[in-house]
Amino acid sequence: MTAEVGPKLRSDARDNRERILAVARLAFATEGVDVPIREIARRxxxxxxxxxxxxxxxxxxxxxxxxxxxxxxxxxxxxxxxxADPWQGFRLVVERLMELHALDRGFARVFTSRLPEAVFAADRDRTLRMLLDLVGRAKKAGPLRRDFVVEDLSLALMANEGIRAESPATRVAASRRFAALMIQSFMAEPVAAPLPPPVRLPLSRA
Amino acid sequence: MTAEVGPKLRSDARDNRERILAVARLAFATEGVDVPIREIARRxxxxxxxxxxxxxxxxxxxxxxxxxxxxxxxxxxxxxxxxADPWQGFRLVVERLMELHALDRGFARVFTSRLPEAVFAADRDRTLRMLLDLVGRAKKAGPLRRDFVVEDLSLALMANEGIRAESPATRVAASRRFAALMIQSFMAEPVAAPLPPPVRLPLSRA
DNA sequence: AGACAACCGGACGGGGTGTTCCGTTACGGT
DNA sequence: ACCGTAACGGAACACCCCGTCCGGTTGTCT
Structure with missing residues (x-):
């Protein structure tokens, strides 16, 4: 996965490459994909x-x-x-995907777009196929509503992306509550479950 | 509301002003607030x-x-x-607000930000106060979950803003389904209700 | 009709972005 | 230690954006 040694790189070149990637990952995660290339180079x-x-x-x-x-x-x-329980599995997937997307702003954006031309297409499709399987089981087990479609999760992830906040912490908190609400709405025979604490969103500028 | 004749404008100036506003409204609604000023002027x-x-x-x-x-x-x-029924009122508000925001991309962005420094603050606060009243009644009437807070609607509107699509039509359709899901999750003693048709979101580029 | 004020649009300067050119540096094998 | 070459980085290119200034044009009032 993380190997791809490919062509032998000179030591300084390899160092730079890794430093650039580390900086880029951090920048994209915390500030989104719009961070200028020059800025990443500078850092x-x-x-x-x-x-x-x-x-x-x-x-x-x-x-x-x-x-x-x-x-x-x-x-x-x-x-x-x-x-073991497909519904609990589904529920966990929704929660963790949303948290991941809330933690990494850039990745969320890329995942719901098709920015890198088709680099992720294969992975994404593979993931979606697994998800389709999980959804099928969760429906058969009962708790997942019959009219749920996988696209609803895409919808939820896109929506999750819309949640903006000054700090990553509040964004994650808001995202957590949002995930809980969405899960509620996905249940076939819903029972109101307690939610994570509400979050006040102070209308950020961006 | 739409009067403010203020200083008497020369006829051509008044024409231009109104044409600019019309063009700007259309552009902001369909393409978002990032449409360049010059582009609006050009149109x-x-x-x-x-x-x-x-x-x-x-x-x-x-x-x-x-x-x-x-x-x-x-x-x-x-x-x-x-x-008459506070819950139906609340439900309608959610549906219509989300549709409005889905129809007007720019307005959605402005509503959940504080772009025009404080021009909308008063209106928004007034609306939020009314909303608070409505929420109180809907809770008292029963169907709205007790741990709902007004911020949850802000959250839902922000999330709604995250829904991107090529055409306004698909965006509105997706938004409609999303609204239905959110309403489900807001119910105190939920009963699974039918949803608007699912929408396939073809991963737009932007 | 004439004259003045108000209005118009092209051009300008300042800033930002993704990407490339090219002279210089320094790695690493001999 | 030496030197070929891979790798480097500052400057520059091309494009787009915002907001402003200025000389020509047009509406309106007498």
Whole structure:
């Protein structure tokens, strides 16, 4: 997964490459995908040209930076699929996916778009297929409403992306409550369950 | 509301002003608030300077352009407040607010931000106060869950804003289903109700 | 009809972004 | 220690955005 040693890189080049990726991951996660390339280069103490030599385009950088997050997504769904109770598995998947997306603003954006041309398409489709399986089981087990479709989870993830807040902490808190609400709405024979604490959203500027 | 004749404008100036506003409303609604000023000027067949003479800043244009939408928001809540059944009123408010926000991308953004410095603050607060009243009644009447807070509606509106789609039609359709789901999750003693048709979201680029 | 004020639009300067050119540096094998 | 070459980074390119200034044009009032 994280190997791809490919062509032998010079030591300084390899260092730079990894430093750029680390900086980019942090920046994209906390500030979103709109962080300028130059800024990432600056923080990695590297010239813009160096960055472009390693990643021929911004999409390439995004793809590389989010590869592990994409992997995490698959892992989350796989884990949910492995749960004894399909409904609890589904529920867990929704909660953890939303938390992941709330923690990494950039990844959320990329996941619900098709920014890196088709780099993620395969992974995403694989994940969605697993999810389809899980949904089927959760319906058969009863608690998931029959008219639920996988697209509803995409919808929920997109919606989750709309939640903005000054700090990551409040964003995650808000996202948690939102996830709980969505799960409520996905139940076939719902029973009102307690929610995570409400969050006051102070109308950020962006 | 829509009067404010203020200083007598020359006939051509008044024409331009209204044309700019019409174009701006359309552009902001369909493409969001990030439409460049110059582009709006171009579509209104007017120079940039003319636009700036009428609206000294982009925020001023936004404020003026969305004034009527803001009014509509108040009207929607007022109407919900006037309904015989508070829960039906609340439900209607949620549905209509979300539809309004889905129809007007720019307004949704402005409503959940504080872009025009404090132009909308008063209206928004007034609307929120009415909403608070409605929420109280809907709780007292029973169907609205006790741990619901007004911030949950803000949350839902923000989330609604995250729903992107190529065409306004699919966006509205998706938003409608989303609203139905959210309403489900707001019920104190929920009973699974049928949902609007599911929507396939073809992963737009933006 | 004429004259003045108000209005118009093209052009300007300042700032920001993704991407590329090219002269310089320094790694690493001999 | 040496030197070929991979890798570097600052500057520059092309594009887009905002907000302003200025000389020409047009409406309106006498």
């Amino acid at each position: 990695a103490e590297v010239g813009p040209a160096t960055l472009y030599r390693h990643f021929p385009t911004k999409d390439a950088l995004l793809a590389e930076a989010f590869a592990e997050q994409m992997e995490t997504c698959s892992a989350i769904v796989a884990e949910g699929l492995a749960a | 209104a067949e007017v120079g940039p300077a003319t636009l700036y003479r009428h609206f000294p800043t982009k925020d001023a244009l936004l404020a003026e352009a969305f004034a009527e939408q803001m009014e509509t928001c108040s009207a929607i809540v007022a109407e919900g407040l006037a309904a």
